[in-house]
Amino acid sequence: MLRKRYFAVLFALMLLVLSACGNTDTKDTAAAKEKKTAPKPAPTEMILATTTSTQDSGLLDVLVPMFEKENNVKVKTIAVGTGQALEMGTKGEADVLLVHAPAAEKEVVDAGNAINYKRVMYNDFILVGPKENPAGVSGDDIKAAFKKLADSKATFVSRGDDSGTHKKELGIWTAENIKPTGDWYVSTGQGMGQTLQVAAEKKGYVLTDRATWLAQEKNLDTLQIVVEGGKDLMNIYHVMQVNPEKHDKVNSKDAEKFVNFMIDSKTQDVIEEFGKKEYGQSLFFKYTE
Numbered sequence: 360m361l362r363k364r365y366f367a368v369l370f371a372l373m374l375l376v377l378s379a380c381g382n383t384d385t386k387d388t389a390a391a392k393e394k395k396t397a398p399k400p401a402p403t404e405m406i407l408a409t410t411t412s413t414q415d416s417g418l419l420d421v422l423v424p425m426f427e428k429e430n431n432v433k434v435k436t437i438a439v440g441t442g443q444a445l446e447m448g449t450k451g452e453a454d455v456l457l458v459h460a461p462a463a464e465k466e467v468v469d470a471g472n473a474i475n476y477k478r479v480m481y482n483d484f485i486l487v488g489p490k491e492n493p494a495g496v497s498g499d500d501i502k503a504a505f506k507k508l509a510d511s512k513a514t515f516v517s518r519g520d521d522s523g524t525h526k527k528e529l530g531i532w533t534a535e536n537i538k539p540t541g542d543w544y545v546s547t548g549q550g551m552g553q554t555l556q557v558a559a560e561k562k563g564y565v566l567t568d569r570a571t572w573l574a575q576e577k578n579l580d581t582l583q584i585v586v587e588g589g590k591d592l593m594n595i596y597h598v599m600q601v602n603p604e605k606h607d608k609v610n611s612k613d614a615e616k617f618v619n620f621m622i623d624s625k626t627q628d629v630i631e632e633f634g635k636k637e638y639g640q641s642l643f644f645k646y647t648e
Contacts, residue, residue, distance in 0.1 A: 402433040405613040408453035410523055411550035413596070414438035416570035416642050418633055425629070426620050432613050438550070440522030448473055448599070451606030455614040457621070459568075459596045460523035472606075473599040475618045480630050480643040481595045484527055485572060486586035487555075487579075488513075488564035496564070499589035505531050512543040514563035518554045519546030523594070528566045531591070555579055568594050570642035573634060595646065598622070 413419050414436065423434050437447070441458040448456045449472045456473065458464060467473045486504055488496065494513035496504040508515055509532075517539070518525040532539055545563060547554045551571040558565035559579045572584070598621045600614035620626055627645035634642035 400431065402427070402431045403610065403613055404433050404435065405455065405610045405617065406435045406437065406453045407455050407457060407617065408437045408439065408444035408447040409457040410441045410444060410459055410596075411438045411552065412459070412524070412568045412571045413457055415550065415552040416568075416574045416634075418570070418630070418643060421629060421633060422621075422626065425626070426617060429620070430613065430616050432616070434617075440518070440520040440525065440550070442521030442523075442526065448601045451601060451609055453601060454610040455598065455600050455617045457596065457598045458523060459594055460526045461595055461597065463523075463526060464597055464599070468599065471604075472602055474602045475615060476597060476599040477618055477622050478646055479596050479598050479621050480627075481593060481646045482569045482641075482643050483587070484524065484566055484592040484594050485569050485584050486564060486566055487558070487572060487582045488585045489562040489581055490583050491562070492583075492585055494564065496585050498586060499592075501531055501566075501586055501589050501591050502535055504586045505537065506535050508564055509535075509537045509539060512541065514543050514545065514561050515539065516545045516547060516554055516558040516561060516563040516565045518551065519548045520550070522551070524551060524566060524568060527594070531566075555582070558582060570634070573638045573640070573642055596643070 409419070419436060423436060426432065427434055437453065441460040442463065444453070444456050444458050445463055445467050447453040449467055457479070464476070468476050486496065486501060488494070494507050494511045496507050517528055545557065545561065547557050551567055552575055554565060555567060555571065555575050559581045562581055564585070598618050600611060600618055601609045603609050603611035630643050631641055631645045634640065
């Protein structure tokens with residue numbers, strides 16, 4: 360009788376142990392399944408104000424998705440002239456800026472509206488004009504070319520939008536003590552891609568960054584490069600985050616991540632390679648500090 364009771368108790372204990380193990384396995388499986396199917400956190404949002412050349416060249420179509428994927432961030436890109444992008448930073452209407460007008464950028468940084476100011480890349484400006492080249496400009500001296508254009512009243516198409524390219528153009532006219540006015544001087548108030556199209560239609564001369572020219576060249580069969588390579592034609596791009604101490608509503612966390620992303624060696628290699636396959640040369644060159 361005692362032996363029967365002993366086996367009955369032992370059997371009951373074994374059932375309890377097996378039941379507990381089963382429950383544990385079920386709980387572990389459920390926990391693992393729940394962890395596996397847990398929804399991904401919603402991406403944060405960041406505003407990038409940048410120049411039209413980074414957009415028109417196609418570079419941002421490569422870099423922005425990389426940054427978004429690595430950091431779970433949704434980037435809203437606003438491509439405008441550099442002057443307008445800097446103004447957005449000054450007003451706290453953007454989180455991070457990618458621009459190319461060093462003198463104007465320095466004013467924003469010195470005023471405390473931007474921090475974490477880093478040099479990212481460079482290319483150069485070029486002067487393109489009609490294949491007939493009625494003004495007869497050539498070589499690498501951009502100041503001499505501008506003087507010839509003004510003297511001959513050859514059609515010149517300006518962006519006229521306070522962009523980095525427009526600022527560069529105005530600086531060249533100023534250096535030669537020339538105030539471009541008259542029917543020969545056409546101001547579009549638009550981005551680089553649209554301005555190149557106007558120049559092609561009017562068979563005019565226009566100052567452009569090389570990246571946008573290479574990206575648009577196939578649609579500009581009336582134009583060619585006429586002046587390039589001079590020391591006054593370097594085009595440097597910087598990235599910076601809007602200062603959260605002056606603008607407390609900015610997304611400073613992701614802005615800082617974007618600055619670090621742009622100067623990271625992996626990103627720099629992507630920048631250097633961009634365009635080589637399609638255009639036979641880099642559209643931008645890495646240039647970190």
